[in-house]
Amino acid sequence: MPRTRPSLVGMRYGRLVVLSQGPTRHAHRTWNCQCDCGGTALVGGVNLKRGKTKSCGCLRIDVAGSLVGLKKAWKARSEKTDARRIHNQVLDQDWDA
């Protein structure tokens, strides 16, 4: 009895959802995947199952981008806090006057 090779269609791996089976390459099955970002990727089943591939390639860019974004957010937040503190000080002065 041959070993069953279950379909991965519908499975989610990270950002990728398997849409359909792709061509077999070097005796390994590949899968057409839809990425959360809207992109698509053809990924080997082994890479999916081992968690080696979790996006169409956008994840790495996002991680790098989010670090920059995080710093910007922190900067914006601290500036906002400063502005509020100054604003409150002005209000306090108004109240005192």
Ligand SMILES: [Zn+2]
């Ligand atoms: Zn993507």
